[in-house]
Amino acid sequence: MKRTLCLLALLALSGLDAAAGVLAVYHTSDVHGWYFSRPALWDDQYPSRAIGGFPAFAALLAKETTPYILLDSGDMFQGTPEGILTKGRASIVLMNQLGYAAAAPGNHDYDYGEDRLAVMASSAAFPILAANVYLKDGGARPAYLRPYTIIEKAGKKIAILGLAGKHTATSTRPANVKHLDFRDEAEEAARLLPEILAQVPDAVIALTHLGLEESMSLKRLDISTWTFAGTPPGTLRIVRGAPGINALFGGHNHVALLKGYLDPVSGAWLGESGYGLSYVTRAELAFDDVTGRLKGVTGGIVPLWVDRTGEDAAVLKTVAGFSADVEREMGAVVGSAGNDLDFSPDWLDSPIGNLVCDLTREAAGTELAFHNTRAIRAEIKKGKVKLRDLYQALPFDNNIITMRLDGAQLKRLMADNLLDGSVLMQVSGLEVEFRDGPGGAPADIRLLRGGAEIKPGEEFTVATNDYLAFGGNGGGAFAGGREIKNTMIQMRDLVRKAFETGPVKAPPAGRIRRLK
Numbered sequence: 213m214k215r216t217l218c219l220l221a222l223l224a225l226s227g228l229d230a231a232a233g234v235l236a237v238y239h240t241s242d243v244h245g246w247y248f249s250r251p252a253l254w255d256d257q258y259p260s261r262a263i264g265g266f267p268a269f270a271a272l273l274a275k276e277t278t279p280y281i282l283l284d285s286g287d288m289f290q291g292t293p294e295g296i297l298t299k300g301r302a303s304i305v306l307m308n309q310l311g312y313a314a315a316a317p318g319n320h321d322y323d324y325g326e327d328r329l330a331v332m333a334s335s336a337a338f339p340i341l342a343a344n345v346y347l348k349d350g351g352a353r354p355a356y357l358r359p360y361t362i363i364e365k366a367g368k369k370i371a372i373l374g375l376a377g378k379h380t381a382t383s384t385r386p387a388n389v390k391h392l393d394f395r396d397e398a399e400e401a402a403r404l405l406p407e408i409l410a411q412v413p414d415a416v417i418a419l420t421h422l423g424l425e426e427s428m429s430l431k432r433l434d435i436s437t438w439t440f441a442g443t444p445p446g447t448l449r450i451v452r453g454a455p456g457i458n459a460l461f462g463g464h465n466h467v468a469l470l471k472g473y474l475d476p477v478s479g480a481w482l483g484e485s486g487y488g489l490s491y492v493t494r495a496e497l498a499f500d501d502v503t504g505r506l507k508g509v510t511g512g513i514v515p516l517w518v519d520r521t522g523e524d525a526a527v528l529k530t531v532a533g534f535s536a537d538v539e540r541e542m543g544a545v546v547g548s549a550g551n552d553l554d555f556s557p558d559w560l561d562s563p564i565g566n567l568v569c570d571l572t573r574e575a576a577g578t579e580l581a582f583h584n585t586r587a588i589r590a591e592i593k594k595g596k597v598k599l600r601d602l603y604q605a606l607p608f609d610n611n612i613i614t615m616r617l618d619g620a621q622l623k624r625l626m627a628d629n630l631l632d633g634s635v636l637m638q639v640s641g642l643e644v645e646f647r648d649g650p651g652g653a654p655a656d657i658r659l660l661r662g663g664a665e666i667k668p669g670e671e672f673t674v675a676t677n678d679y680l681a682f683g684g685n686g687g688g689a690f691a692g693g694r695e696i697k698n699t700m701i702q703m704r705d706l707v708r709k710a711f712e713t714g715p716v717k718a719p720p721a722g723r724i725r726r727l728k
Contacts, residue, residue, distance in 0.1 A: 241285035241463025245295020270524035279366035285463035286318025341374020423465030547711025563718035565638030576675035615693030
């Protein structure tokens with residue numbers, strides 16, 4: 213009897229009870245250097261409530277009673293001074309401290325070149341996974357990347373397959389990755405699945421820097437009851453094309469899937485975790501207590517409200533150390549804003565976008581100027597402006613490029629960037645009118661200058677950033693430009709000088725108009 217009681221006690225201590233049939237997965241993506249909490253300005257109900265950051269995330273994990281693993285889908289550092297000035301070192305230090313198990317590289321993790329990502333990988337206590345990235349010369353995978361890993365946790369073998377977004381070839385500076393071949397995500401997953409399944413994992417997770425659908429960007433969505441007809445988009449194509457994936461965690465589009473999405477075709481569960489470490493995804497892998505087989509995956513996003521989670525003291529100290537080093541430079545006041553330099557509420561041209569384009573056009577001495585909307589990552593509020601504000605609004609180290617384009621090329625440029633009701637290009641020197649067309653494409657685009665419609669053969673001098681000029685997403689029309697010149701004027705420095713010379717006030721919006 214005594215021996216039986218001891219055996220039962222040992223079993224209980226070992227966790228071999230019903231709770232051991234559940235393994236939690238916490239997922240982050242598109243942290244973009246937002247290591248600390250901040251007001252949830254985008255939340256209509258709680259705009260001043262503090263949310264997010266690694267200290268809050270660590271405090272949440274400290275309360276977790278279920279065994280868990282931590283995963284990240286990339287774009288780890290590019291977006292704040294702490295991330296930019298440490299070139300990702302702060303991200304790796306914090307992710308090591310929290311105990312991440314694996315990460316996939318994002319397109320912006322290549323923004324400082326492949327060598328920098330290799331340094332990050334060498335410092336990480338976890339593998340960087342991307343099965344579909346190869347060297348064009350010789351066809352080998354880069355040494356700093358692994359295709360997959362198998363983790364043992366709570367008695368379960370979990371296979372993690374990593375996939376970079378094929379879009380990375382054009383969604384970082386193309387010159388940084390011109391020697392790399394980003395192969396089709398679904399095809400590479402299907403090719404590797406038999407090798408992974410031969411190792412008899414208890415579950416297979418895909419970790420991708422790719423979202424379910426490009427049009428679903430910068431949103432918190434409940435798509436749990438949606439159906440997708442026709443060709444499956446994004447990550448749905450991966451799970452349907454590679455049978456055997458049980459869960460896929462994606463990113464890149466900055467979408468937070470409130471309840472995830474259980475695909476009725478493949479049976480895979482999909483999650484995405486939003487932007488800036490304001491939310492994390494928590495999914496549960498439930499295993500049968502008798503057979504040990506995976507029964508299913510459920511989950512959704514968890515907001516990191518600081519008043520609920522608290523903040524872990526040790527992680528807070530780590531973040532404060534990075535912030536103190538950066539603040540000595542970033543805390544300097546560079547000028548003031550006469551009004552809020554914010555985004556457009558209806559996804560057209562914005563006050564901050566118009567300002568950046570106007571400054572670009574003036575500095576370059578061109579007739580027109582263009583910048584991609586997504587290159588502007590934060591608003592600048594009325595009042596004193598610090599260098600930190602400029603880095604958060606304009607995190608990318610872009611130079612201004614000039615060239616000549618004709619009216620037909622300009623029309624193509626705008627057609628490529630008026631998608632799904634959103635304007636992905638900010639402008640100066642012209643006005644744009646359009647109607648929403650079928651399938652999310654624009655219709656009846658008119659480009660006007662001085663009240664007159666621009667003709668296809670008319671030619672103009674144009675300024676833009678080097679990302680767009682040399683092959684970045686949405687900049688295909690620039691490839692046909694003539695007399696291309698690099699001005700060597702740095703975008704952020706240009707905006708900084710504007711603030712240093714006097715109060716800055718954004719021009720009014722209304723350059724891009726959606727007609728009914």
